[in-house]
Amino acid sequence: MAKSIDVSDLDIYYGDFLAVEGVSMTIRARSVTALIGPSGCGKSTFLRSLNRMHEVIPGARVDGKIVIDGQNMYDADVDPVQVRRSVGMVFQRPNPFPTMSIYENVLAGNRLNSKRMPKSEADSIVEKSLKGANLWEEVKNRLNKPGSSLSGGQQQRLCIARAIAVEPQVLLMDEPCSALDPISTSAIEDLIHDLKSDYTIVIVTHNMQQAARVSEDTGFFNLAGAGKPGRLVEMNPTSKIFSNPDEPSTEAYISGRFG
């Protein structure tokens, strides 16, 4: 079910404002691709364009193509709701639904996709997803407690369980650890390692060590200049980016000499 993503000549606009310009990249299936770069360089915007979540903001639109499995997601006849069902997303701050139990949170996406499912099937989805998110052992005895009763790191893993419960082709993560402590961060990173055998994962991170630890490929985004749109400066295997990058500005950013 994991699919590769081909992005070509993608421009992203908010109204008349060009936020991200000319991104072309190939994201490999069953691997982790990290996007790094300074704040405001458009990496989160780009990530959100991968499942058309940026369209939630009025006036946002894109030019260019994003092809998953031979289908351009921005073709006129493609329903953004369908795109989001096949490209899951995990956000910066954990956002379980506060009025739902842990159990119902995991099933939230499945409840949307199918009208009725037998209890046994629901149980097995919940168990499988929570195990997939390394959360099962911690919550199996309190599935009916509200999702908000968990710690921040557990909530984030609950959100990952919720995202993988619908078996998406791609999993997008927008700085999933930036609101978490180091122990929870390490738990999520371990989880990302486990998940990449089944999913194509794209992760935005501010933490370069994290990018180096979890990803196979890394894309470095930067602004072309003050007031100019963000662009993809370099995309290479992570080991190359962090040892011998092609672009001097990538090296400047990674070595902390960024200005």
Place this chain on the structure above:
Amino acid sequence: MTVTEAAPKPPAPVRRTGDVVFSGLARAAGITILVALAGVAVFLTIEGFPAVTAPASAMGGKSGIVLYVWPLLFGTLLAALLAMIIATPLAIGVALVISHFAPRKLSRTLGYLIDLLAAVPSVVYGLWGINFLAPRMVGLYEWLEENLGFLPFFTGPASSTGRTILTASLVLAVMALPIITAITREIFAQTPVLHQEAALALGATRWEMIRMTVFPYGRSGMVSATMLGLGRALGETMAVAMVLSATGVISFNLISSTNPSTIAANIALQFGEASGLKVNVLIFSGLVLFVVTFIVNFLGRAIAGRGYKGESR
């Protein structure tokens, strides 16, 4: 050590004159409201009390104050509840359009227009009810009698003027619409973006997202908004007094020409010619209305204040 303890008293904390004056003014305003409220309650109780033992002649032939007030209270509650049944779904729909569906420019205009409804004097609503709405409702009432006459609400005979309790409730619904819309749209607009995005990212449609996040978040707000609207509908006087052709019966028949009156409308219509104990009787009915409205508003505020418990549970 004792030496340091004997040091001079620390200087008085710095207090700005402006702050002192402002806090005094704010406190005075708050106390004034409480005093006014207590004053009204005391007045109603003292002036209304003689009505408990008033003779039938002071109560339009009714042999007890309860028999006098109950039909009025019934009419008040019936009209207000009907108004809420009509207004609440409409108001929530409008609020959703404003907060989640309409483009920003349109939603702002729509918001202003709805707020403007609250600024129309109730006499104007009364005139509109009598001269515009009531005659146009006659056809509908005849249709209801013919086709749904088996329901107790529509047994007829249909009023030929259209000035029924249902018409009055429609007018009340329009009058209560702005307050319910204003509160619910504020609550809806405050739904955390985080949760809305979570739902959308799971592949929820706009409506599914609203059901998953906006409604659970706004539930207490919707209830309290309805309560406040109910408070408005309960106490509304002029529009009902003008529109309703009241005979003081207790009836669930919504479309006939014999309708229960409401407390407020009854006071407005009778007070001019009342004297002596009749005044006390009317004031007593006012006390009943005061208590009912107070309870409804209190409940509305209490539910609103309890707010959104999801996060803390």
